[in-house]
Amino acid sequence: VAVSPALALDFAAGGTLHATHGLHAFAAKSPPALARWAISTYTKTGAVVIDPMAGSGTTIVEALLLGRRGIGCDLDPLARLIARAKTTLVEPARLRARGEQLVAAARAGADWRPSGIDIDTWFRPEVQRDLAGLVTGLAVEPADGIRDVLASLVSSLIVARTSVGNARDVVHSRHHRRDWEEDPKTLERFERRLRAAERMYGELARLVPAGTSAASVSTGDARRLALADESASLYFSSPPYCSALDYTRAHIFAVAWLSIILDVSTEDYRDLGRRYLGSERAAMVDATAEQPLPPQLGVPSVDKIVSSIAATDAGRAWIVYRYFRDMRDVIREARRVVVPGGHVALVVCPSNVRRVVIPTDRLFTDLADTLGGLELVVHQSRVIHDRRRVMPYLADAFGERMRTEYVIVWRRPDAATVSGGAQFNQSGASGMTRDPSIPAMDAPGS
Numbered sequence: 300v301a302v303s304p305a306l307a308l309d310f311a312a313g314g315t316l317h318a319t320h321g322l323h324a325f326a327a328k329s330p331p332a333l334a335r336w337a338i339s340t341y342t343k344t345g346a347v348v349i350d351p352m353a354g355s356g357t358t359i360v361e362a363l364l365l366g367r368r369g370i371g372c373d374l375d376p377l378a379r380l381i382a383r384a385k386t387t388l389v390e391p392a393r394l395r396a397r398g399e400q401l402v403a404a405a406r407a408g409a410d411w412r413p414s415g416i417d418i419d420t421w422f423r424p425e426v427q428r429d430l431a432g433l434v435t436g437l438a439v440e441p442a443d444g445i446r447d448v449l450a451s452l453v454s455s456l457i458v459a460r461t462s463v464g465n466a467r468d469v470v471h472s473r474h475h476r477r478d479w480e481e482d483p484k485t486l487e488r489f490e491r492r493l494r495a496a497e498r499m500y501g502e503l504a505r506l507v508p509a510g511t512s513a514a515s516v517s518t519g520d521a522r523r524l525a526l527a528d529e530s531a532s533l534y535f536s537s538p539p540y541c542s543a544l545d546y547t548r549a550h551i552f553a554v555a556w557l558s559i560i561l562d563v564s565t566e567d568y569r570d571l572g573r574r575y576l577g578s579e580r581a582a583m584v585d586a587t588a589e590q591p592l593p594p595q596l597g598v599p600s601v602d603k604i605v606s607s608i609a610a611t612d613a614g615r616a617w618i619v620y621r622y623f624r625d626m627r628d629v630i631r632e633a634r635r636v637v638v639p640g641g642h643v644a645l646v647v648c649p650s651n652v653r654r655v656v657i658p659t660d661r662l663f664t665d666l667a668d669t670l671g672g673l674e675l676v677v678h679q680s681r682v683i684h685d686r687r688r689v690m691p692y693l694a695d696a697f698g699e700r701m702r703t704e705y706v707i708v709w710r711r712p713d714a715a716t717v718s719g720g721a722q723f724n725q726s727g728a729s730g731m732t733r734d735p736s737i738p739a740m741d742a743p744g745s
């Protein structure tokens with residue numbers, strides 16, 4: 300699949316914890332080195348880099364470190380909190396002082412209990428008391444960057460391999476129950492995380508070049524972005540896998556505890572899960588008596604796979620159909636928001652649904668070919684060296700294959716080389732003005 304001469308994208312393990320990258324665990328986190336490679340290859344200092352499925356913010360942290368302006372969106376409120384926290388320059392000494400005050404207040408405990416989760420099953424009484432103390436303390440903090448960091452630290456105690464909850468592997472959505480036999484000492488763990496965070500923010504401040512624009516993180520749906528046409532030089536993202544990870548399930552405990560800070564109820568958060576790309580919820584919602592199986596998308600490779608799954612499992616076939624239908628909208632939006640001459644990069648893994656292998660990377664390139672207006676410049680596999688990124692249950696299903704992912708980069712042709720002018724719909728929701736650091740270019744056909 301190498302379109303360009305083979306590139307060295309198999310960065311060795313390591314290099315994943317500099318600056319704020321280690322603030323919080325996150326399922327299917329991208330390797331920072333890959334984002335760094337794309338940003339430095341395809342953009343210049345001061346350019347805008349967009350990641351609309353920003354997750355925990357790896358791309359925008361790297362954009363900051365390279366002196367670019369990072370813009371991130373995500374549907375998930377916990378992801379946005381973490382991404383915002385990781386890309387805000389907070390003063391380490393102030394962070395420590397506020398964190399210590401928070402712990403001192405939390406020692407008194409609090410009676411508050413989150414709703415919407417079976418709290419007595421998942422949290423020991425001492426853990427409940429400590430988390431309630433931290434959360435009620437956060438609720439009266441000023442809503443600033445330091446509070447985002449402190450709230451992310453609370454979440455990092457829950458969404459962790461070794462969670463303070465009675466669960467193992469909460470980062471990946473299929474956690475298992477594991478009761479603590481003794482108090483895991485939540486506040487001591489928080490203090491350790493606080494000291495680590497103090498170092499991380501010191502390093503972030505040292506590494507971000509002077510004069511770099513602040514990053515921005517907002518809510519958004521990658522299928523329909525509230526971004527002006529031609530907002531960025533580079534779109535770099537790692538979309539969710541088709542039918543494999545349920546982010547709302549992985550995050551539900553942390554969201555329940557932080558619902559006041561995130562301003563979302565546990566119930567609304569659960570409902571939001573249906574809107575995520577690749578969601579397995581409400582599989583048959585679009586099925587009707589007249590249309591019991593998914594229709595054709597008009598992309599032969601996708602249609603063939605969907606119909607082979609439909610032969611045994613209509614629900615799964617709808618999930619896969621919707622994923623590729625939605626990803627076509629995502630790629631269309633990507634093409635709209637990059638400048639002519641700019642690049643769109645996606646990092647994807649293959650999937651396996653009902654024993655049917657889904658070569659997601661090839662299907663994405665087929666989707667882009669059907670849309671037109673993007674030239675493929677890189678399509679290459681790379682080895683995932685970081686074992687922590689390989690989801691245990693996926694590794695069981697895929698073996699070594701799960702350790703391979705694909706990097707796809709398209710270039711949006713320059714306005715002058717697009718034949719026929721406005722070849723695709725340029726209109727879109729426009730909530731932003733063009734960044735002055737991007738050289739003004741006329742939209743095709745204008």
Ligand SMILES: C[S@@+](CC[C@H](N)C(=O)[O-])C[C@H]1O[C@@H](n2cnc3c(N)ncnc32)[C@H](O)[C@@H]1O
Nearest residue numbers: 327328329352354355357374375520521575576
């Ligand atoms: C693979 S993760 C991204 C990980 C990220 N690159 C990182 O390093 O942390 C995919 C993200 O897509 C988000 N997502 C799912 N559906 C979305 C949608 N329709 N619009 C925007 N974000 C979405 C999920 O919440 C999740 O955070």
